[in-house]
Amino acid sequence: MHVVLEKTLKNASSYFQNFFIHDYSSNGAIHLIDARIKLLSTIVFVILAISTFEFDKLSFLLFSLILISAILGLSLKRLFSRVWLFSIFSFLVVSPLLIQDLKYPFLFTLRVTVAIIAVQMLVMSTSFAEICSALRSLKVPEIFIHGLWLAYRYILVVFQDIISILLARESRRVAKGSHADLWRKGGESVGLFFLRSIERAERVQLAMASRGERVIQSKFKFGLLEIIYITLSAFVALWCIVL
Amino acid sequence: MHIPDGYLDLSIAGLFFVLTLAVLGYSIFKLRGAKLTSLFGVLSAAIFAAQMLNWPIPGGTSAHFVGGSLAGILLGPYAGSLAMAIVLTIQTLVFNDGGITAWGANVWNMAIVNVFVGYYIYQTFSKFSRSFSAFLAGWLGITIAAIFAGLEIGLSTSFAYGLSITIPVMGIWHAVLGIIEGIITAGVVSYIATRRADLLEKKEVGKASFVLIAGLIALSPVFAYLAEEVGYSEPLENAAEMLGLEENPIYESIFPDYTIPGLDPYTGTLISGAIGVLIVLLLAYAVKYARSSRKDT
Numbered sequence: 001m002h003v004v005l006e007k008t009l010k011n012a013s014s015y016f017q018n019f020f021i022h023d024y025s026s027n028g029a030i031h032l033i034d035a036r037i038k039l040l041s042t043i044v045f046v047i048l049a050i051s052t053f054e055f056d057k058l059s060f061l062l063f064s065l066i067l068i069s070a071i072l073g074l075s076l077k078r079l080f081s082r083v084w085l086f087s088i089f090s091f092l093v094v095s096p097l098l099i100q101d102l103k104y105p106f107l108f109t110l111r112v113t114v115a116i117i118a119v120q121m122l123v124m125s126t127s128f129a130e131i132c133s134a135l136r137s138l139k140v141p142e143i144f145i146h147g148l149w150l151a152y153r154y155i156l157v158v159f160q161d162i163i164s165i166l167l168a169r170e171s172r173r174v175a176k177g178s179h180a181d182l183w184r185k186g187g188e189s190v191g192l193f194f195l196r197s198i199e200r201a202e203r204v205q206l207a208m209a210s211r212g213e214r215v216i217q218s219k220f221k222f223g224l225l226e227i228i229y230i231t232l233s234a235f236v237a238l239w240c241i242v243l
Numbered sequence: 244m245h246i247p248d249g250y251l252d253l254s255i256a257g258l259f260f261v262l263t264l265a266v267l268g269y270s271i272f273k274l275r276g277a278k279l280t281s282l283f284g285v286l287s288a289a290i291f292a293a294q295m296l297n298w299p300i301p302g303g304t305s306a307h308f309v310g311g312s313l314a315g316i317l318l319g320p321y322a323g324s325l326a327m328a329i330v331l332t333i334q335t336l337v338f339n340d341g342g343i344t345a346w347g348a349n350v351w352n353m354a355i356v357n358v359f360v361g362y363y364i365y366q367t368f369s370k371f372s373r374s375f376s377a378f379l380a381g382w383l384g385i386t387i388a389a390i391f392a393g394l395e396i397g398l399s400t401s402f403a404y405g406l407s408i409t410i411p412v413m414g415i416w417h418a419v420l421g422i423i424e425g426i427i428t429a430g431v432v433s434y435i436a437t438r439r440a441d442l443l444e445k446k447e448v449g450k451a452s453f454v455l456i457a458g459l460i461a462l463s464p465v466f467a468y469l470a471e472e473v474g475y476s477e478p479l480e481n482a483a484e485m486l487g488l489e490e491n492p493i494y495e496s497i498f499p500d501y502t503i504p505g506l507d508p509y510t511g512t513l514i515s516g517a518i519g520v521l522i523v524l525l526l527a528y529a530v531k532y533a534r535s536s537r538k539d540t
Contacts, residue, residue: 007297046343050249050256050401071526082339086247097403104403108249111401115248119339131336141271143280147329150284151291152337158285159292183423187430190293190308194317194431195438197289198282205281228529 008163028073030121033229034221035130036137038122041233045118048240049111055103057240058110064236065117072229074124082120087113128152137220150204158200162193244309244392244417245334245349248342252399254470259395260347262463266355266456267328270321273452283322287329290314294330311353312361312384313428316377317435319446320362320456327354348395356460357388363453365432366445373436373443374429381428382421389417391463398467 030038049061069079091109098105122131132149136142169189177185251259290310297307310330314323328350334340341349361384368376393413397406435442503511 008295043343046248047253050251050344051253053401090247090249094403101403108401108403112247112249115342115344116339119248119343123337123339128333128337141268143271143274143283144267144325144329146280147283147287147325148332150281151287151329152333154285154288155291155333158288159295162289162292162296180426183426184430186296187427188434190296190427191431191434191438193293194286194289194313195435197285198317198439198442201282201285204285208281224529224532228526232526 008166028075028125029225030069030072030074030125030229032221033072033125033225035126035134036220037226037229037233038126039131039134039138041229042118042122044233044237045121046115048237049114049118053104053107053111055107055110058107058114061114061236061240062110062117064232064239065114065121068232068236069117069121072125074121078124079117079120082124083113083116086116133220154200154204158193158197161196161200162190165189165193165196244353244389244413245331245341246345246352246392246396248344250342250396250399250402251345251348252401252471253344255395255399255467256344256348258347258466258470259351259463262459262466263328263347263350263355266459267325267350269452269456270324273321274325282318283326283329286314286318287326287333290326291330291333308427309353309357309385309388309424310428311357311388312365312377312380312424313431315358315362315384316365316380316428316432317442320359320448321446323358323362324354327358330354348392351463352388352391352395355456356391357384359456359460360384360387361428362446363457369443374433377432378425378429380425382418382425385421385424386414386418389413389421394464395467398464398471400471 045061045065049058052058066076066079070076087109090112091105094105094108129149132145132152135148136145166189169185290313293308293310295307311323311327314326317323318326331341331350331354332346335343335346335349361380364383365376365380368379390410390413393410394406396402397404397409402409432443503514506514
């Protein structure tokens with residue numbers, strides 16, 4: 001079980017950094033822009049990126065997104081550190097096709113990279129509460145948004161539960177055991193974890209019933225920053241279509 | 244199994260968005276009135292946490308649990324698909340794990356196909372053996388979901404590998420890793436059966452709903468094939484072509500090819516470059532001004 005614990009904690013530590021990326025990716029102007037506008041712009045940028053294989057359009061989009069990020073105060077170093085690995089992975093996936101078509105693997109990687117940069121611009125500059133508020137204003141059903149918000153808030157709490165259960169099991173273990181033993185006993189541990197989670201959910205439901213279910217406060221802004229961002233996004237989108 | 248942006252054609256991504264929204268919308272409709280928000284929320288968090296567990300497998304590598312079938316068995320197919328959709332949405336919007344445009348396809352594979360297939364396999368075979376049916380549900384649920392993922396990227400012309408490569412790669416690999424998913428699902432279900440068997444009771448689904456959703460799942464590859472045949476793959480370029488934008492540019496640049504009409508190319512490029520830098524600086528100043536005024540308020 002110690003292998004599961006070790007690998008899980010290692011994996012989780014890098015995973016949980018994502019929860020705070022919008023906080024430690026510096027507080028630039030892009031962080032202050034309304035989340036609805038950033039979400040919609042991101043969707044437009046991603047659709048533009050994945051609708052073409054033309055080098056001109058893709059390189060224009062790449063350059064524009066990097067320029068917008070730099071102007072609006074997003075750390076380019078952090079942005080690239082979150083993009084390069086997947087870009088290389090995508091290139092490796094299609095690299096055997098280099099023999100048939102020299103251009104395709106590069107263009108494919110370029111469009112994936114542009115799409116990831118667009119999404120990272122949103123992820124790095126927007127807290128999840130703002131994203132939930134934006135989704136609500138886009139008329140996503142309340143039940144789904146409440147579920148999203150609760151899940152996001154409880155991930156760390158329930159993760160602590162599962163680690164406690166695994167640690168307790170590990171401390172009681174006296175024999176090494178085979179892989180099959182590990183999976184079976186692991187299954188039991190996860191079973192206990194889900195039971196505890198269900199009981200926790202029942203308690204949370206009672207607490208929500210007693211104090212009301214509204215969990216997300218909507219806060220929207222529309223000022224000069226938003227106008228600048230919309231203008232930039234619209235300019236990039238139109239130019240990309242015309243190009 | 245999370246498909247990123249750029250791997251799917253827009254037509255296929257759009258089709259799976261529509262199919263997914265239809266099934267999730269129906270699930271929300273079926274669950275109307277039930278006070279289940281916290282159950283989705285906390286159990287989605289639990290599935291998310293369980294997905295972080297890395298199970299060692301012989302050979303030194305490891306695999307992680309997905310939990311689609313388990314969500315279906317514990318919560319029923321409607322609430323289970325919503326819980327998995329929540330997990331996948333957080334993974335997309337917080338971790339960029341899976342693309343925004345591929346959200347529909349990812350939710351279709353892991354939150355609808357995996358959950359519904361897992362649930363029905365479990366319900367069909369649980370009268371013989373609870374553990375074995377949970378194993379089958381976990382194993383086949385993830386394998387079939389992976390085959391659907393292979394189908395979606397294989398049908399997309401953006402991804403140059405065809406179905407003959409994507410389906411076997413995704414299917415065979417997940418059929419092997421899915422054995423661990425099956426064993427863990429069986430372990431969880433057996434444990435819950437000894438403590439809270441009431442959680443494993445059959446959930447009311449309805450015959451018509453079953454036929455409808457099963458039909459959608461079965462026909463979705465045909466829809467995807469047809470969507471690709473219709474050829475909506477590049478709507479922006481089609482729109483530009485239809486508008487004749489390529490033949491008749493709607494805007495004559497002030498500085499064509501970074502030169503100034505009437506001046507020699509070198510001087511023109513120099514001046515247009517300087518003007519470009521000035522525009523960027525002005526823009527940066529405007530952003531700085533807007534930001535400071537936002538902070539003051």
